Amino acid sequence: MSPIWLFITILVLAAVGFVLGRQRAIASVDDHRNLHSRPNYYGVNVAMLAFGPAVLVLGAWLVIQPIIVNQMVSKLIPARSYEDAGALNLIMSDVQRVAEGLGTAVAEGTLTQAGSRTLDTETSDVRALLGTVGVALGSEVKPEVLKAAQRYRAAAATGAWIMTGAVLLLAVAGFTVAYAQTNGRLRARNRVETGMLWLLIAAATVAILTTIGIVLSLLFNTIEFFRAYPGREFFTSLEWAPSFSGRGGGSKLGIIPLLWGTFYISIVALLVAVPIGLFAAVYLSEYASKRVRAVAKPLLEVLAGIPTIVYGLFALLTVGPLLLTIFGDSGFGWMSGGRAVMTAGITMGVMLIPFVSSLSDDIINAVPQAMRDGSYALGATQSETMRQVILPAALPGIVGAILLAASRAIGETMIVVLGAGAAARLSLNPFDAMTTVTAKIVSQLTGDSDFASPEALVAFALGMSLFLVTLALNVGALYIVRKYREQYE
Amino acid sequence: MKDNNIEGRLLVDQRDLKFKARDVQVYYGDNHAIKDVSVDILDKTVTAFIGPSGCGKSTFLRCLNRMNDTIPICRVEGDIQLDGEDINAPEVDPVQLRARVGMVFQKPNPFPKSIYDNIAYGPRIHGLARNKAELDEIVEQSLRRGALWDEVKDRLQEPGTGLSGGQQQRLCIARAVATHPEVLLMDEPCSALDPIATAQVEELIDELRQNFSVVIVTHSMQQAARVSQKTAFFHLGNLVEYDDTDTIFTNPQDPRTESYITGRIG
Numbered sequence: 075m076s077p078i079w080l081f082i083t084i085l086v087l088a089a090v091g092f093v094l095g096r097q098r099a100i101a102s103v104d105d106h107r108n109l110h111s112r113p114n115y116y117g118v119n120v121a122m123l124a125f126g127p128a129v130l131v132l133g134a135w136l137v138i139q140p141i142i143v144n145q146m147v148s149k150l151i152p153a154r155s156y157e158d159a160g161a162l163n164l165i166m167s168d169v170q171r172v173a174e175g176l177g178t179a180v181a182e183g184t185l186t187q188a189g190s191r192t193l194d195t196e197t198s199d200v201r202a203l204l205g206t207v208g209v210a211l212g213s214e215v216k217p218e219v220l221k222a223a224q225r226y227r228a229a230a231a232t233g234a235w236i237m238t239g240a241v242l243l244l245a246v247a248g249f250t251v252a253y254a255q256t257n258g259r260l261r262a263r264n265r266v267e268t269g270m271l272w273l274l275i276a277a278a279t280v281a282i283l284t285t286i287g288i289v290l291s292l293l294f295n296t297i298e299f300f301r302a303y304p305g306r307e308f309f310t311s312l313e314w315a316p317s318f319s320g321r322g323g324g325s326k327l328g329i330i331p332l333l334w335g336t337f338y339i340s341i342v343a344l345l346v347a348v349p350i351g352l353f354a355a356v357y358l359s360e361y362a363s364k365r366v367r368a369v370a371k372p373l374l375e376v377l378a379g380i381p382t383i384v385y386g387l388f389a390l391l392t393v394g395p396l397l398l399t400i401f402g403d404s405g406f407g408w409m410s411g412g413r414a415v416m417t418a419g420i421t422m423g424v425m426l427i428p429f430v431s432s433l434s435d436d437i438i439n440a441v442p443q444a445m446r447d448g449s450y451a452l453g454a455t456q457s458e459t460m461r462q463v464i465l466p467a468a469l470p471g472i473v474g475a476i477l478l479a480a481s482r483a484i485g486e487t488m489i490v491v492l493g494a495g496a497a498a499r500l501s502l503n504p505f506d507a508m509t510t511v512t513a514k515i516v517s518q519l520t521g522d523s524d525f526a527s528p529e530a531l532v533a534f535a536l537g538m539s540l541f542l543v544t545l546a547l548n549v550g551a552l553y554i555v556r557k558y559r560e561q562y563e
Numbered sequence: 564m565k566d567n568n569i570e571g572r573l574l575v576d577q578r579d580l581k582f583k584a585r586d587v588q589v590y591y592g593d594n595h596a597i598k599d600v601s602v603d604i605l606d607k608t609v610t611a612f613i614g615p616s617g618c619g620k621s622t623f624l625r626c627l628n629r630m631n632d633t634i635p636i637c638r639v640e641g642d643i644q645l646d647g648e649d650i651n652a653p654e655v656d657p658v659q660l661r662a663r664v665g666m667v668f669q670k671p672n673p674f675p676k677s678i679y680d681n682i683a684y685g686p687r688i689h690g691l692a693r694n695k696a697e698l699d700e701i702v703e704q705s706l707r708r709g710a711l712w713d714e715v716k717d718r719l720q721e722p723g724t725g726l727s728g729g730q731q732q733r734l735c736i737a738r739a740v741a742t743h744p745e746v747l748l749m750d751e752p753c754s755a756l757d758p759i760a761t762a763q764v765e766e767l768i769d770e771l772r773q774n775f776s777v778v779i780v781t782h783s784m785q786q787a788a789r790v791s792q793k794t795a796f797f798h799l800g801n802l803v804e805y806d807d808t809d810t811i812f813t814n815p816q817d818p819r820t821e822s823y824i825t826g827r828i829g
Contacts, residue, residue: 442672444668444670444672445672445674445675446633447630447633447666447668447672448668448672448673448674448735448738449674449684450630450633450661451628451630451661451665451666451667451668451739452661452662452665452684452685452688452738452739452742453658453659453660453661453662453663453685453688453689453742454658454684454685454688455658455688458688462684462688463674463684466674466675466676467674467675
């Protein structure tokens with residue numbers, strides 16, 4: 075039985091379990107008010123026990139079986155036919171394709187089930203045969219590959235049978251046990267809640283494990299990179315000049331020009347976003363009438379919903395040319411092209427305004443009215459109250475909002491690609507084109523890249539560095555917010 | 564009734580008069596919260612406003628320093644004079660009025676600043692001190708008046724929010740005193756405090772009477788009896804009775820007052 079049908083089967087079993095469990099519970103007492111739990115809990119309890127363990131085993135099996143089968147089959151490939159793990163992987167993917175092809179051939183009737191097992195390279199042209207069912211192979215099928223493929227098919231089929239049996243058995247067993255236990259005194263509610271608790275724990279675990287997985291995958295590739303490229307060069311070289319001529323060959327991969335570009339653009343973005351966002355928040359939360367606020371706040375938040383690629387277009391088509399007419403050759407003569415730190419920085423700043431303003435607005439509103447009353451009662455004006463009482467009280471939260479905006483700015487890619495150019499450059503002139511870490515990660519990994527070369531692997535080292543920077547910022551933000559949070563509570 | 568109370572017996576001496584309110588009406592939207600309240604508040608006297616919850620005593624108190632201006636739906640009518648000047652006149656700046664009429668709130672609300680800065684806040688924004696030494700002097704004097712100096716003199720730079728509830732409330736009183744107001748309004752200043760802190764604040768109120776006119780809203784009739792010389796009883800937005808505290812508690816004229824102080828309504 076295919077996994078999807080198996081899944082549907084146990085789902086149906088669970089649904090039946092729900093109905094039957096509920097009925098049995100109601101039937102077991104003369105008045106359903108005498109039940110320990112509400113009738114639905116008994117139903118859910120049966121459904122849960124029928125479905126939960128079975129679906130867990132099904133999921134685990136689907137992940138583990140291919141690994142075990144691969145392991146078994148790869149032993150059939152003689153060690154002399156490959157040099158390293160990479161070559162073995164290539165052969166194994168051939169094996170899988172042949173096995174798949176055989177399966178398709180059997181399904182289409184070109185081959186009988188028995189014929190697929192006895193097929194051999196001496197007597198028939200396997201490549202042509204598989205070609206007729208739509209599986210194109212690059213070379214003739216080697217005898218050991220065919221043998222491995224046949225073994226693979228056999229093992230996979232056996233595995234599938236055992237899986238079907240085990241899952242169905244477990245589902246029925248869970249169903250039976252829970253159904254048999256169902257009576258008026260069973261604490262079905264507590265059981266269901268325990269089950270729910272495990273579901274919640276599982277969800278939290280998935281989130282955490284994913285984070286760990288991402289970090290680990292970055293980490294391993296970063297280590298790989300530092301094997302191929304000296305770490306000292308990476309962190310101290312002032313030049314970024316990857317060569318695309320071939321493997322290795324004279325690339326200069328220094329992170330400093332990229333970090334400089336990242337920070338320069340982010341600082342320009344924050345210089346735009348923080349004052350505008352903060353002033354907008356102060357106006358909206360303290361001065362604006364209800365009607366203005368009801369219109370202005372959602373409008374401002376629309377900015378946050380615009381995809382960054384659209385901001386990129388805005389930078390490329392509007393901000394860049396505009397800056398060029400003022401600061402370009404016809405104006406001050408500081409700017410040589412539309413793409414520059416200022417172009418990307420200003421656009422990014424616009425993107426960040428709603429972050430700063432919306433969060434700050436919430437934080438300012440969270441300052442208790444008692445603070446305002448206290449200040450007004452001392453004869454302070456609205457603006458004195460704002461500057462000297464509300465803003466200091468809200469400061470930790472506002473700093474947190476700004477750091478959050480900063481980590482967005484550092485991680486931003488599309489605006490940089492379109493607005494700031496691609497030249498890695500160490501310059502102080504904000505009207506020069508520069509580029510950032512994220513934009514370079516994109517350019518190192520797009521196109522035909524060989525994942526063993528330092529030119530591609532450097533992307534992971536860049537990603538890891540960026541991750542550490544934003545992590546430090548987030549931790550800093552959390553620390554500041556925690557340290558000062560209790561001040562007015 | 565209002566006439567025989569206010570006009571007849573209580574206009575003792577015009578020179579001692581601080582606030583003179585006549586026919587004050589307050590509306591919250593469509594809700595008529597205060598009806599025809601007329602009252603005279605004397606200088607260097609503690610006046611207590613008592614009455615059941617929602618009777619309008621806090622609302623009326625907030626009229627006296629125009630704190631109701633900060634509530635958009637609130638509308639005040641009638642004549643309220645401070646030292647003979649109409650406080651609702653267009654040329655009166657509510658900000659300056661509030662510097663003359665200080666207020667202490669139900670819950671202690673120290674700013675998230677140091678103890679020193681809490682006190683110095685008012686004097687700074689009104690420019691009361693010419694230099695640091697004078698400001699230090701004002702802070703010390705105010706904290707002494709707030710009966711808090713001895714407890715905090717060694718930790719003036721620590722946050723005011725770190726003090727205990729009673730200390731915080733005395734800090735707020737000291738903060739209100741620091742701007743040299745003429746009248747101090749207190750809106751249930753002890754309702755968030757324990758009995759010991761309450762006793763300290765009550766003692767403080769009695770001392771403040773030397774220099775200020777104090778108006779206190781309270782739910783506790785014992786407190787009103789202990790600290791005040793004049794008592795006003797509010798009921799359903801009306802000022803029912805206003806007289807010497809002793810008279811109110813021993814010989815009330817109005818049956819509603821009697822019911823309230825004997826615990827039958829409220």
